[in-house]
Amino acid sequence: MKKAEIKLNVTLDETNVPESIQWTSSDGQSAEELPAKAMFLALWDAQYKNTLRIDLWTKDMPYDEMKRFFYETLQTMADSFIRASGGDPMAEKVIADLRDYCAHYADKMEILEQQN
Incomplete structure (x- = not known):
């Protein structure tokens, strides 16, 4: 059985606000820590049935990058849910709604215009 490790290091200021986030992965191409400006980590607690x-x-972290980070995270959550649902037709309908919302969010936050 193969195992992989993901390691996060967060440097905080005196008020516990993150100054830097560094991460490494045992499956990565490099052993050096890589920088990140933001992260979302979600774990499912099966015992208590919550996240x-x-x-x-x-x-x-610039506000424009944060808006883009939220947009891309919502899009990848949709991708993950489609893979996890195993082709459930109801899941595909709900994901279509989520993708519509992502397009609406991108429009309101002027995310896609910034990309061009």
Whole structure:
């Protein structure tokens, strides 16, 4: 059985606000820590049937990048749910609604215009 390790290091200021986030993965191409400005981590607690979450972003994370981060996270959550649903037709309908919302969010936050 193969195992992999993901390691996160967060440096906090005196008020516990993240100054930097560094991460490594044992499956990665490099052993060096890589920087990140934000992260969402969600774990399912099967015993209590709820989600455990950690949402962090560094104090120098630009607002425009945060908007894009939310947009891309919503899109990838839709991708993950489609894979996890195994082709459930109801899931595909709900994901279509989520993708419509993502397009609406991107329009309102002017995300796609910034990309061009």
